[in-house]
Amino acid sequence: MTQSIAIIGGGIVGSTAAYYLSEFNKNNDLDITVFDHGCGQATKAAAGIISPWLSKRRNKSWYELAKDGATLLNSIADKTNMPEDIYNQCGTIITRNNLEDITELYDLAIERSKDTETIGEIYKLTPDEIKRHIPIINSNLPGLLVTGGARIKGDKYTDHLLKIAKSNGVSVINKEISINENVNVVCDRKEMQFDKIILATGAWTKNVLSNLPLDVDIRPQKGQLIELSINDINLSHEDMPVLMPEGESDFIPLGNGRLIVGASHENDKDFDLNPDADVIDELLNSATSLLPSLSAENLIRVKIGTRAYTSDFSPFFGKIPGYEKILVGSGLGSSGLTTGPLVGKILAEMAIDNLSMDIEKYRKPIENYIKLVK
Template sequence: MTKKIAIIGGGIVGSTAAYFLSQLDSGNDFEVTMFDDGNGQATKAAAGIISPWLSKRRNKKWYNLARDGATLLKQISKQSKMPESIYNQCGTIITREDSEKLKELYQLAEERRDETDTIGDIKELTADEVMRFVPIIDSSYPGVFVSGGARLNGDKYASHLTKIAKKKNLTIIKQPVSINKDGNVELDGQVLEFDSIILATGAWTKDILKELPLDVDVRPQKGQLIELSTTQILGANVDMPVVMPEGESDFIPLGNGRLIVGASHENDKGFDLSADADIIDELLNSAHSMSNQINAENLIRVKIGTRAYTSDFAPFFGRIPGYEKILVGSGLGSSGLTTGPLVGKILAEMIADKVDYDIDEYRKPIENYIKLVK
């Protein structure tokens, strides 16, 4: 019997869920419809750094999700034959001014290499070595390089995976939908019946569930970043690692004469998607502090998206209490491109009843974030 599955949201979580629903052994048993209007999608605007291993966040479940998410991304890239323009294992460098903090960072990398080989090779760099790795930079602190770090183009990733899924069992409808008071999908006033629904709606999760008696802990955070031309500075085909510099915005060379710098974290802007001149100036100043040849003339465009955050900054996923046919993954924050693929895979496997591992090592109880109001 074919089961009808709805996926609302075509970003990092939704596209990965669609991909795995097309690749599972029981893929022929699913008829999948994705609804996505693309408005404000964080995946399209995200900076795209995949390098979770040196994070000092104390949430162990988050780290498990990010660590294994980075490993899964590498596997998906190989399995789906992603070009380097989408997933590029270029390495990442994290800098520290204080020598003791740099030593601690290196030791942390060594410890976490015991947990996963995806981190790759680890090397401590002097400031001069950082600048040789990333020749566009003319000022740097010393740093730690991990070869397993990568950059991901979230927009192209989603398109790549949904293109594969469309060949099997996916239909995409580029229109907004809602969830009605009965927990069903509505499109232009028409109720559509599905056996299961995946909500991959990010910061809009609370809004799409507003007709249901649920208390949802999700809030929007605005993120702005800038794309710069570096062709006149260094040429068009120089591949470099991503740099996460202490005290400055992330520095992401794209290897095609382009550079991404960002992103901002703005908690009081709601779903505003307009560019903020002050934020753009801050990002330009940050870029200039790393490379004094960069200025406003290098600016190509501003990218803006809306991230989803919870009150404890932890992601959540699973079946919604009281509405078991609705599954959700949200609250991914600024690490969404790293954690989102694993969340999407797990949601697909839950629908297919293919989960054969302990998913609670990746999450707190979903009731911490979505409560049924009686």
């Protein structure tokens, strides 16, 4: 008997879920449809750093999700022959103002390396050693290199996985949908019934569920980043690590004479996708603090997306209470590129009742974030 599954949202979670479901569909007993409107999607606007191991967040479930998400992402990249302009394990350099902080981070990295190989090698770096790794920057701070760190381009990641999914028979419909009171998908005023619905709509999750009596703890956060041309700078090599400098925006050399700086975090902008001049100026100032020869003339484009956050900054995923045919994953925040692939795989496995892992170590109760309104 064929099982019909709808995936609402084609970002980091939805595209990964589509990829895995298409891989699971060896007997052609799954009918999979992705609905991907895409407007404002955080993933499509994001270029980010995969390096969760030095986080000092005290949320243990988040760290487990991020740590294993980084490992899974590396595996997906390898298995799908993902090009380096999408995912590149180029290493991550973290700088701090003093050696004591670097020693503390080093000890943390060594401890956490005991239960993950993906972190790679860990090295303390002098300012001169950092400059040898990233010769374009001007910085006098010590740092730490984690060789397993990576950079990723969200839009190209989703395109890559959805292309594979489509080649395996998944349908993709680029239209906006809603879920009605009958728990059916409505697209172009046509009601469509599915056995399972995977809801991967990020900051729009509350909106999509608005026809159901649910209280959803989600708020949107605006993120802006800038892409700069560095073609006029004498590069000794292109394949540089990404940099997470203290007190400044992330610094992501992409190769091919391109540099990403960002991203910002604005909590009071709702779903606004217009660039803010003051934020762009701050990002440019952050870039020029490390690379003084840059100016506004190097600006190629601004990319803007909307992240999803919960009130305690924790992601959530699982079956929606009272509506167990709907599986949801949201609230990933600024770590979505790291945690999203694992959430997508989990939801894909849950949709076919074939979980391969202990998911409770990754999450708090979903009822903390989605409740039935009585």
